[in-house]
Amino acid sequence: MAGQSDPHLSIFSPSEVEFVAEDEIVEIVPNIRMDALNMICGDFGPFFPQIPTKVPLWLAVALKKRSKCTIRTPDWMTVDRLTQVLEAERESPREFQPLPFHYIEISKLLFDDARDDISDAYLVRSLIEDIRDVRFHKVETGLETISGRTHAVKLKNLSAMEVNIVRPFMVRTLQAFYKHDSPQMIQQADNTGSRATPVTDRGPRRDLRRR
Amino acid sequence: MSSWDDDDSAAAAATDVELLKRAWRNEKAAPEILRFDSPLVSRVREQIQLLEETLDDFADSGVDDLVVSLYQMDLDRTLFLLRSYLRLRLQKIEKYTMHISRSDDLLSRLSQQERRFAKSCAEIMEKHLEQSVLSKLPYGYDSVTRQSLSSTEDDMVPEPQLDTFVFCKTKSDVGAFQLDDIGEEVVDLVADDLYVLRYKSIKGLVEGGRIDLI
Numbered sequence: 001m002a003g004q005s006d007p008h009l010s011i012f013s014p015s016e017v018e019f020v021a022e023d024e025i026v027e028i029v030p031n032i033r034m035d036a037l038n039m040i041c042g043d044f045g046p047f048f049p050q051i052p053t054k055v056p057l058w059l060a061v062a063l064k065k066r067s068k069c070t071i072r073t074p075d076w077m078t079v080d081r082l083t084q085v086l087e088a089e090r091e092s093p094r095e096f097q098p099l100p101f102h103y104i105e106i107s108k109l110l111f112d113d114a115r116d117d118i119s120d121a122y123l124v125r126s127l128i129e130d131i132r133d134v135r136f137h138k139v140e141t142g143l144e145t146i147s148g149r150t151h152a153v154k155l156k157n158l159s160a161m162e163v164n165i166v167r168p169f170m171v172r173t174l175q176a177f178y179k180h181d182s183p184q185m186i187q188q189a190d191n192t193g194s195r196a197t198p199v200t201d202r203g204p205r206r207d208l209r210r211r
Numbered sequence: 212m213s214s215w216d217d218d219d220s221a222a223a224a225a226t227d228v229e230l231l232k233r234a235w236r237n238e239k240a241a242p243e244i245l246r247f248d249s250p251l252v253s254r255v256r257e258q259i260q261l262l263e264e265t266l267d268d269f270a271d272s273g274v275d276d277l278v279v280s281l282y283q284m285d286l287d288r289t290l291f292l293l294r295s296y297l298r299l300r301l302q303k304i305e306k307y308t309m310h311i312s313r314s315d316d317l318l319s320r321l322s323q324q325e326r327r328f329a330k331s332c333a334e335i336m337e338k339h340l341e342q343s344v345l346s347k348l349p350y351g352y353d354s355v356t357r358q359s360l361s362s363t364e365d366d367m368v369p370e371p372q373l374d375t376f377v378f379c380k381t382k383s384d385v386g387a388f389q390l391d392d393i394g395e396e397v398v399d400l401v402a403d404d405l406y407v408l409r410y411k412s413i414k415g416l417v418e419g420g421r422i423d424l425i
Binding site for chain 1: 262
């Protein structure tokens, strides 16, 4: 029967993406003494005052909210490092700079609950917003290049939240192109020889829209 | 092959929660129902039960509130993953109940309880359709699975769309990988890079645990 696949089953809500991100490890400096925690998700501690310890982000935030620790800013979240990343993002229009997969979620959680632990929090936050904008603009530009010939897309260094935002549209677009172009594809012989980037091309075809 | 050794040692090092998370993500992103990971679910259930008992003991022995609440969070997070995983599968079974019931391969991917659920789901739906609609249609059009006697196959059974596109990452280099039957689409899959591919092409890799769906 005609109809597109139900996209609802495979949609991750932003909360679910954040849930996954909350397992990322960060470093805290506790101000209390606590025995080791032997949890289902892993063993952490024991905790001594002023001794840095690694814990999952959700645990760090829980302790921070109860004023039992400070959270050490991750290395990538400094003004210097982020300025470098932003410049590199602006200079390379087709590549994404390597960033932690959950950089958006981690930074949001830290800004919400541990802002006083981040040096130059205001500047860091605006740098991250700029980076997000530049990257998302690249994603949008990249979407314009999807055509009937696209049988696979490579999104190196894209982050979890960015993937989740673009997922529904990209899947429907690729699906629509695949459905409408596929019968002609099979009849056409491959006469283009080998290509350096087989990912984006599958044969000579007329573009419906010239840019 | 050394890459298999790496996979084995990586799998051994991953906690059950990480494995459950991976199973949950794969199940969410995949259009069809995947193989039920029975040993993993049993282990997680045991750990959940153990932690619940421990928390009961804590409540009696007056352990610090902070520690109790932290363990409770860990418990809640694990419960969420497990419940979501099971619910996702039940949703898929409900949606494709006819399709699953007539395929031995798909039935074999279900747990015993899921198989019972699928069976009764199919029976209930069939009965409902027959009583409310089909018994009132003329002969030749009253089958649950076929539009009419002239249909050559079961064309009224909803099937998952296997050629939908999914986002995925491979844990180790797969190298040149053929996406289609004709050999025209070849992609070089590099470890840790993110790709958007047709699910059907990478089905085998997902089942073998070499590719994760995001």
